[in-house]
Amino acid sequence: MKLEAENSPVIADVSQAQLIKTLKKLKSYGPSSFACITDDEGNYVQVAGGRFTCFIERYDAKSKRLFRGYHSNSSTNFEGGTLLSFGGG
Template sequence: MKLEAENSSVIFGVDQSKLIKTLKKLKSYGPSSFACITDEDGNYVQVAGGRVTCFIERYDAKSKKLFRGYHSNSSTNFEDGTTLSFGAGSVQLKKDEWFNIDDVIEVFLLFNKGQSLPEGIYWREINAFNKQ
């Protein structure tokens, strides 16, 4: 596994405590606002934002498809189309696509262990040309 975070060194073979520490430092307005963990096959999970304003995406290398995470607990703070700005740009999100960092940490830890991702997080296919 390879962990990359904005303005940080790449970490190969990341352990649980370093993974958690890296993700907890993320802030949409800070020096580190996104991170990605990639396996040997090119599959990855990425996050942008931080604390209570995150979104999660995963890439399936075999199908070459990108998916955005969502859940049944829609945000009451953000409406569909609210923009999350971070170091790599900005993305409009649906109200069910907002996550807190604890959800993100769970996804990253399971991915890092090669385990199934949480059942309470669903994945909708997206592509670069279709703002969701």
Template sequence: MRLDIEGKAAITAPTHAQTARALKSLRSYGKSSYASLTDDAGNYVQVAGGGVSCMIERFEFGGERWRGFHDKPSPVRPDGTILAFRAGNIPMRSDEWFMADQVVEVFLAFLGGAPYPPFVHWRLAPGL
């Protein structure tokens, strides 16, 4: 596994603690606004944003890219609200906003080869 964090050196074979710490330090407006965790086969999970404004995606090598969503749409972020971070602007649906602690759970499941947490569901990522 390899953990890549914007603006920082990659971590090969990251621990759970390193992964959690890196993800909790992400900020949409900061020097590190996205991260990815990639396995040896080229599959990965990635996050953009930080804090209470995160977007999660996963990619299956040779397959599709999927966007995470959940069952509790945001009442303050309607469909079309923009997630602005250093790599660009992404229009989001109201059910695609995650908090950093949830992102950590998704990344740690991927890191450990476990099923994703039950709160996250997946749909094909837009633009594909």
């Protein structure tokens, strides 16, 4: 598996410790706002944001299906919604 994160070098054969360290650094603002881990078949999980606002998406290469995470209960901190802003377009 390879790990890519904004403003970081690509890590091939990523370890669990490297993955955790990278994910803990993610923030909706700042130098690293998104990361993606991809396997040899093209399946991936990508995340953006961090701390209080985040986005997660998984792609299954075999079925070509995309799954996005969501929470059915709105956050009391952001009852009217919130704008997520990430680097990388």
